[in-house]
Amino acid sequence: MKQVVYNQYGNSDVLKVEHKDRPALKRRNSMLIKVSYSSLNAIDWKNRKGHFKLFTGLFKPKTKQGFDVVGIIEDKSKDVSEFSIGDQVIGQLGNFDGGALSEYLVVNTKEFVKIPKGIQLNQAAGIPMAGTTAWMALMELGNLKKGDKVLINGGSSGVGHFAIQIAKAYGAHVTSVSSSKNLTFCTQMGADTVISYQEENFLDKEAQFDIIFDVVFNSSYKKTKHLLGTNGIYIGTTPSKTMVFELLRYQKAKFVAVQPNKNALQSLIHLMEENKLKVNIDKEYLLDDIIPAHQYLEKSRTKGKVIIKIAK
Ligand SMILES: NC(=O)c1ccc[n+]([C@@H]2O[C@H](COP(=O)([O-])OP(=O)(O)OC[C@H]3O[C@@H](n4cnc5c(N)ncnc54)[C@H](OP(=O)(O)O)[C@@H]3O)[C@@H](O)[C@H]2O)c1
Numbered sequence: 678m679k680q681v682v683y684n685q686y687g688n689s690d691v692l693k694v695e696h697k698d699r700p701a702l703k704r705r706n707s708m709l710i711k712v713s714y715s716s717l718n719a720i721d722w723k724n725r726k727g728h729f730k731l732f733t734g735l736f737k738p739k740t741k742q743g744f745d746v747v748g749i750i751e752d753k754s755k756d757v758s759e760f761s762i763g764d765q766v767i768g769q770l771g772n773f774d775g776g777a778l779s780e781y782l783v784v785n786t787k788e789f790v791k792i793p794k795g796i797q798l799n800q801a802a803g804i805p806m807a808g809t810t811a812w813m814a815l816m817e818l819g820n821l822k823k824g825d826k827v828l829i830n831g832g833s834s835g836v837g838h839f840a841i842q843i844a845k846a847y848g849a850h851v852t853s854v855s856s857s858k859n860l861t862f863c864t865q866m867g868a869d870t871v872i873s874y875q876e877e878n879f880l881d882k883e884a885q886f887d888i889i890f891d892v893v894f895n896s897s898y899k900k901t902k903h904l905l906g907t908n909g910i911y912i913g914t915t916p917s918k919t920m921v922f923e924l925l926r927y928q929k930a931k932f933v934a935v936q937p938n939k940n941a942l943q944s945l946i947h948l949m950e951e952n953k954l955k956v957n958i959d960k961e962y963l964l965d966d967i968i969p970a971h972q973y974l975e976k977s978r979t980k981g982k983v984i985i986k987i988a989k
Contacts, residue, residue, distance in 0.1 A: 681742045681778035681967050686727030689971040692742065694964060700783040702754055708784055709752040710766065714802035715777040716745045717983045718835065722975040724775070732773060742967075743777030744770045745805040746784065747798050748988070757786055765792040767946065769805035769937040778964060780987055788937040796949055803835070803956030803982035804945050805937075811839035811890075812941040814912045814933040816847070819888040823848030828879065828886045828904070831893035832868055833859035833980050836914070838957055839945075840890055841866040846953040852886070854879050862957070862980055880904070888912065898923045898930035905929060957981025 678699050683691045702709055724733050724740055733740045750764045760766065768789035770777055792801050815821045827844045831837040832853030844851045845867035853868035860871045872879050880896070885906040889896075891913050897920075898911040905911065912931045913920045923930035948954035961984040962970035974983050 678780035679964055680776070680780065681964065683725055683738055683742060686725065686730070686738060689722075689725070689968045689975070691725065692967050692971060694967060697779075699781045702752055702783055705754055705756050706786045707754040708750050708757060708760060708766075708786055708789070710746065710748040710782045710784055711751045712746055712748040712777065712780060712782055712987045713765075713798045714747045714987060715743045715985045716803045716805075716807075716835075717970060717974045717985065718744060718806045719974070719977070720744070720772075720806070722971055725971065740773060741776035741778075743779075743985070744772070744775055745802055746770060746777045746782060746789075747792065747802040748782070751781070753786075759786060760789070760791065765794075765798065766790065767792050767801050767805060767942060769809060769935075769942065772936060778967065778985060778987070780964075787939065790939060790943050790946060792946065793950055796946070799958060799961060799984050799986065800956045801946070801949070802984050803958065804839075804949070804954075805942060806935055807835035807982065808839045808843075808945045808954075809938050809941045810836045810914070810933055810935040811843050812945060813935060813938060814890050814914075814931075815840060815843055815888060816941075816944075818912055818931045818933060819890070819910060821847050821849055821888060825849045825887040826852070826885065826906070827888045827890065828852045828854070828884075829868075830854045830879065830889070830891045830896060832863040832866065832871070834892050835979060835982050837892045838863075838866050838981050839954070840892065841868050842954050843945075843948070844888075846948055849888075852879075852884070859980060866957075885909065894920075898927050902927075902929070956984075958984050960984070961986055 852870040853863040857873040894915040
């Protein structure tokens with residue numbers, strides 16, 4: 678089977694598609710998945726470049742590439758009753774494992790849910806890490822309620838376009854910040870108010886928000902606190918020095934740390950079934966084209982998601 682591997686940190690040409698043996702089932706909670714699609718996340722190029730070496734291996738990468746998995750169960754260990762062979766499933770691999778960019782995978786059942794018929798697999802593949810990040814930020818950290826005023830800084834990004842749709846689905850009033858070329862896209866995703874960062878600075882607005890979700894993380898709690906209502910919170914996405922300092926100092930500063938979250942995944946799939954959530958597929962690449970896919974991702978101009986088709 679084909680699998681994307683990287684044995685050193687660096688530019689996209691460190692990525693190789695190699696032939697490996699199919700992984701063997703484990704004795705418990707184990708399923709063999711024939712992977713249909715995956716999707717890329719900013720963490721994939723950041724891991725490849727060694728941005729998180731402390732966690733991914735100081736001298737040599739220990740994590741594999743790719744976290745989002747959509748595929749079909751080909752085999753399972755005897756104790757698995759929740760799933761059947763032939764089920765379509767979706768899941769997110771652990772942050773310290775990865776390996777979704779592979780034709781076959783052995784996974785733990787606890788990270789997976791079924792995909793109902795009628796949902797397109799390439800659409801679903803965009804959901805796991807980016808959708809879960811948006812869900813955890815707004816619903817778990819933000820306790821989003823109907824009528825809340827939410828600002829999403831980076832509404833056209835992978836995480837951002839999910840955040841707009843989740844906030845709308847749960848009855849919030851959404852303000853999205855993006856470049857001018859993406860204003861219409863953010864409106865289509867459901868934003869009520871759109872701001873172009875090329876035309877105005879959202880920090881100069883006279884408004885009060887219950888949640889500011891700084892997806893692209895070019896602001897801070899301190900810079901945005903005049904825009905927060907009495908119980909308003911600021912949520913960042915990047916573990917920078919400023920973020921750590923603010924987390925320790927201010928109760929209203931939060932940081933989302935995504936991890937596999939079955940409840941979030943199930944809720945996002947339900948929203949998709951109800952036509953309240955879609956994945957904007959900016960580009961779809963074949964597994965063999967992982968290098969151009971990474972080159973595109975790393976430009977950070979993706980509108981929605983980059984999908985990788987794995988099964989022929
Ligand atoms: N902490 C966590 O658990 C966690 C989880 C997932 C992601 N993240 C982080 O969250 C960030 C977003 O991830 P992602 O996958 O959504 O990224 P992405 O899809 O690669 O982001 C690209 C998008 O960002 C927009 N953008 C770039 N600069 C902008 C700016 N100054 N203002 C507004 N929009 C801007 C671009 O639109 P334009 O071309 O219009 O500018 C493009 O649509 C990354 O830094 C990622 O590492 C953290």
